[in-house]
Amino acid sequence: MNVNKDIFTVLDSGIPIFMEADFPLEWSMTRNEKFCFIKLLEILKPEVAIEIGVDQGGSLQVMSKYAEKVYAIEIDESKVERLQGKFNNVEFLVGDSKTIIPKLLDTIQKDGKSLEFALIDGDHSEKGVKADIENLIKYIPPKSLNIILHDSFNPDCRKGMTSVNFTTNKHVHYVELDYISGTFEPDGQKNEMWGGLGHIVLLKEERTKHLDVNQSQERLFNITKRYSKHYWKNKFKLLKPFKK
Numbered sequence: 001m002n003v004n005k006d007i008f009t010v011l012d013s014g015i016p017i018f019m020e021a022d023f024p025l026e027w028s029m030t031r032n033e034k035f036c037f038i039k040l041l042e043i044l045k046p047e048v049a050i051e052i053g054v055d056q057g058g059s060l061q062v063m064s065k066y067a068e069k070v071y072a073i074e075i076d077e078s079k080v081e082r083l084q085g086k087f088n089n090v091e092f093l094v095g096d097s098k099t100i101i102p103k104l105l106d107t108i109q110k111d112g113k114s115l116e117f118a119l120i121d122g123d124h125s126e127k128g129v130k131a132d133i134e135n136l137i138k139y140i141p142p143k144s145l146n147i148i149l150h151d152s153f154n155p156d157c158r159k160g161m162t163s164v165n166f167t168t169n170k171h172v173h174y175v176e177l178d179y180i181s182g183t184f185e186p187d188g189q190k191n192e193m194w195g196g197l198g199h200i201v202l203l204k205e206e207r208t209k210h211l212d213v214n215q216s217q218e219r220l221f222n223i224t225k226r227y228s229k230h231y232w233k234n235k236f237k238l239l240k241p242f243k244k
Helices: 031-044 058-066 077-083 097-110 126-136 155-162 218-226 229-242
Strands: 048-052 069-074 090-094 115-120 144-150 172-180 197-203
Touching (some): 031 058, 031 172, 048 058, 058 069, 058 090, 058 115, 069 077, 069 097, 077 090, 126 144, 172 218
Parallel strands (some): 048 069, 048 115, 069 090, 115 144
Antiparallel strands (some): 144 197
């Protein structure tokens, strides 16, 4: 295999995946996340998919290839403008996902369609992540719904994920926050924790057993956090009320 050595740079956590011809748009995922994401969609081939946070269209190009219909939610209109016309099965919705998602789920249901895949990768704050998950897991799937949570290794995102009460919907059957582990200092982001894929599965049948929120790499997450900027940021946050 002939590989262009110019693509090997210091910032190479996401390249090469040797699939640039199929997915040429910039994509903020690591190699293992990309392979997992592609394979899931290749297997599932969802009737309807939702992406929250389009960024540069990297993950959206994969969703567009394997899903029949994609709704892409983005709060930054300039990002949507750059991607307009690139996908014939994508409908862009500009605005806050917290207000768009409930209405969109009603629309999908009224159209008699089945939401079968979703990616949450928009608001990376604790409250934002929590709100997006809570809105999506209210859905009662006519088939099955797979939800992917990007940046589950980031402490703020993870805190939002762990604060969700997943038992509120009996159709939630599986939760794993470390479906794919994240990374430390990806692409030169000093002392930062990013990446990782969480995975939630909703089924048509109601859950009859106890639901575990799995964190299979929790120990790795806790050890890494002690060496990260996030650890000290949280420490100083606790001290703020005492400052004068």
